[in-house]
Amino acid sequence: MSEVTLSAKGVTKTYGTGAVAFQALRGVDFEASAGEFVMLNGPSGSGKTTLLSIMGCVLSPTSGEVRIFDELVSGKKERQLPPLRLAYIGFIFQGNNLIQSLDARDNVALPLRLRGYPVREANAEAEALLERVGLGDKLERPPAELSGGQRQRVAIARALAGRPPIILADEPTAALDAETGMTVTELLKEMAREGGHTVVVVTHDNRIFHLADRIVHIEDGHIVPAPAH
Amino acid sequence: MSLSAKRTAIKGRGGRTRLMSLLAIRMMFHDRAKLIGTLLGVVFATVLVNQQLGVFLGLLGKNTMMVDNAGADLWIVPPSTQTLQGGSPISIYTLNQARVTDGVAWAEPIVYGTAIIQRPDGGAEPVTLVGSRLSHLAGGPWNLVAGDVSALAYPDTVIFEDSQRQKLGGLNLGSVRELSGHRVIVGGFTWGLIPFGPPYAFASYETARDILHIAEDQTTFVLVRASPGADLASIQHDLEARLPNTRIYQRQDFHDSIVWYLIRAQLGISFGTSTAFAVIVGFVIVALSMFSAVVDNVREFGTLKAMGATTFDLARLLFVQALSYAFLGTTIGLFLVTRMSEGIRSPNLSLILPPEIFLGTYGLMAVLCVLASTLALARVRSVEPGMVFR
Numbered sequence: 001m002s003e004v005t006l007s008a009k010g011v012t013k014t015y016g017t018g019a020v021a022f023q024a025l026r027g028v029d030f031e032a033s034a035g036e037f038v039m040l041n042g043p044s045g046s047g048k049t050t051l052l053s054i055m056g057c058v059l060s061p062t063s064g065e066v067r068i069f070d071e072l073v074s075g076k077k078e079r080q081l082p083p084l085r086l087a088y089i090g091f092i093f094q095g096n097n098l099i100q101s102l103d104a105r106d107n108v109a110l111p112l113r114l115r116g117y118p119v120r121e122a123n124a125e126a127e128a129l130l131e132r133v134g135l136g137d138k139l140e141r142p143p144a145e146l147s148g149g150q151r152q153r154v155a156i157a158r159a160l161a162g163r164p165p166i167i168l169a170d171e172p173t174a175a176l177d178a179e180t181g182m183t184v185t186e187l188l189k190e191m192a193r194e195g196g197h198t199v200v201v202v203t204h205d206n207r208i209f210h211l212a213d214r215i216v217h218i219e220d221g222h223i224v225p226a227p228a229h
Numbered sequence: 230m231s232l233s234a235k236r237t238a239i240k241g242r243g244g245r246t247r248l249m250s251l252l253a254i255r256m257m258f259h260d261r262a263k264l265i266g267t268l269l270g271v272v273f274a275t276v277l278v279n280q281q282l283g284v285f286l287g288l289l290g291k292n293t294m295m296v297d298n299a300g301a302d303l304w305i306v307p308p309s310t311q312t313l314q315g316g317s318p319i320s321i322y323t324l325n326q327a328r329v330t331d332g333v334a335w336a337e338p339i340v341y342g343t344a345i346i347q348r349p350d351g352g353a354e355p356v357t358l359v360g361s362r363l364s365h366l367a368g369g370p371w372n373l374v375a376g377d378v379s380a381l382a383y384p385d386t387v388i389f390e391d392s393q394r395q396k397l398g399g400l401n402l403g404s405v406r407e408l409s410g411h412r413v414i415v416g417g418f419t420w421g422l423i424p425f426g427p428p429y430a431f432a433s434y435e436t437a438r439d440i441l442h443i444a445e446d447q448t449t450f451v452l453v454r455a456s457p458g459a460d461l462a463s464i465q466h467d468l469e470a471r472l473p474n475t476r477i478y479q480r481q482d483f484h485d486s487i488v489w490y491l492i493r494a495q496l497g498i499s500f501g502t503s504t505a506f507a508v509i510v511g512f513v514i515v516a517l518s519m520f521s522a523v524v525d526n527v528r529e530f531g532t533l534k535a536m537g538a539t540t541f542d543l544a545r546l547l548f549v550q551a552l553s554y555a556f557l558g559t560t561i562g563l564f565l566v567t568r569m570s571e572g573i574r575s576p577n578l579s580l581i582l583p584p585e586i587f588l589g590t591y592g593l594m595a596v597l598c599v600l601a602s603t604l605a606l607a608r609v610r611s612v613e614p615g616m617v618f619r
Contacts, residue, residue: 049618049619052618053615053618056535056618058534058535058613058614058615058617058618059613059615079539081614082534082537082538082539083537085535085536085537085614086536086537091532091535091536091617093532093617093618094618095528097528097529097531097532097617099252099255099256099529099532099533100259100526100529101252101255101256101258101259101260102252102255106251106255110248110533110536111536111537113244113248114245114248114536114537114538114542115537116244116245117244118244119244119247170618
């Protein structure tokens with residue numbers, strides 16, 4: 001059995017206090033193993049993005065434990081989290097969130113440079129990744145000169161740069177047409193499998209459900225059995 | 230598998246400053262409208278600060294030019310004198326005392342005051358008349374552009390300011406005019422000798438004394454030149470002991486006295502206020518532009534934080550941007566103000582911009598931009614990395 005890379009135990013998250021308090025997560029248990037491609041699904045407001053944010057160390061849980069491998073990451077101080085994110089996690093965002101002033105190569109090299117890679121080494125790895133996602137001829141194109149699908153492929157390359165063990169993706173196909181969304185997700189799955197990455201994808205897009213190793217359904221802050229499709 | 234082996238490789242933090250500098254510059258030049266807006270703030274502040282300081286220094290120079298060019302090491306002036314507008318004359322006895330003081334190479338009197346020249350069309354204009362002995366020409370004239378200083382040896386001869394010839398009644402060499410009721414002959418012209426008041430005119434000591442109605446046993450100032458190697462402070466001390474009813478200035482002290490008097494007076498307040506206004510307006514423009522740039526790119530800052538950049542990293546980014554705005558804006562501003570000063574330079578108005586002012590402007594604008602960036606930094610600090618998932 002593969003090693004558990006990411007786990008959440010009894011995680012709750014409450015926004016606000018008093019009469020306006022809103023409980024987004026109500027005691028969630030979750031695990032994902034190395035090489036696993038998991039999709040988190042559920043209606044809007046069900047808590048799936050909150051869970052992703054907590055597992056991505058960009059949001060603290062109100063209670064419960066989050067571990068990456070054996071390391072307890074919940075409860076750490078704010079200043080301790082950036083190195084954890086750098087060490088373990090690659091992100092893919094709904095709107096790709098590429099830095100508009102950087103070209104494709106510099107966007108992919110960015111997390112490597114943050115990890116202290118020398119410029120030449122970071123650029124070489126960025127170029128190899130862009131080649132791998134089919135954008136080897138668009139290294140110097142800024143995001144504004146790329147199509148939506150191409151931008152999301154750059155975002156995938158950026159998330160995989162440095163081979164972080166965990167990739168967290170938030171609605172990566174939301175802004176793409178069906179065909180492009182399928183292509184991008186297939187590419188993500190293929191590259192994640194090659195690299196042994198654990199991938200957790202938050203999505204509403206039932207057209208890509210068949211690519212998941214496992215689908216986790218969240219409703220009203222609880223993990224519930226997936227409805228039959 | 231050990232925990233460290235599971236982590237992605239962290240190869241150090243040494244390149245962070247370089248990376249943030251690259252990002253800072255790329256972000257700056259990506260948003261051209263914000264770049265231009267912010268630079269305009271720095272350029273505006275640079276131009277206005279330098280224009281105001283330049284004009285102020287120009288005016289100070291006009292007021293101190295007599296002290297700076299008179300050729301004296303020490304000035305004996307009426308008590309309580311702070312500027313060249315000295316008040317009551319002093320006794321000519323002062324001159325004799327100065328001449329017998331140890332270490333004095335020479336001492337000469339000058340008379341200084343306002344005279345009125347009658348124009349042929351019936352009008353009248355004031356001039357600042359300076360009368361000096363021809364032996365050392367202490368007190369001028371200098372910067373002659375027409376005529377010869379030796380003309381002052383002739384009775385009733387006066388040298389006027391060339392740039393004011395028309396204003397003073399269409400003067401030419403040899404013109405005859407009435408100066409405070411005295412008939413005088415134009416013997417030459419100087420260039421650029423206009424204090425913050427009526428232009429200078431020069432005559433022999435006796436001619437000027439007659440025109441200004443100063444008694445023979447009185448004078449306005451006594452100028453003293455020390456012998457080579459003599460101790461100025463010692464001579465000053467001796468003169469103060471001999472002449473208790475006067476004030477003795479070393480040249481630089483008199484220069485400073487005039488400068489401080491003007492700074493403390495309305496001139497300094499006026500220029501100081503407009504200079505401060507320029508700095509404040511520049512600060513506000515830069516602060517708002519940089520803040521606005523952060524607000525516009527807040528998602529990018531959130532993304533950087535989510536990826537592992539710290540608030541300190543982003544502070545470095547803003548710091549580099551602030552210094553870049555300061556450097557570029559100041560360079561453009563100084564270029565403009567230099568061209569402007571060349572364009573408006575005249576005997577009446579000149580911008581004096583010494584290198585120290587230029588260097589000081591770079592420093593001032595760097596401080597201004599870094600302080601202005603704190604508003605943007607406050608916004609960056611408040612950016613939560615989790616916002617990228619919303």
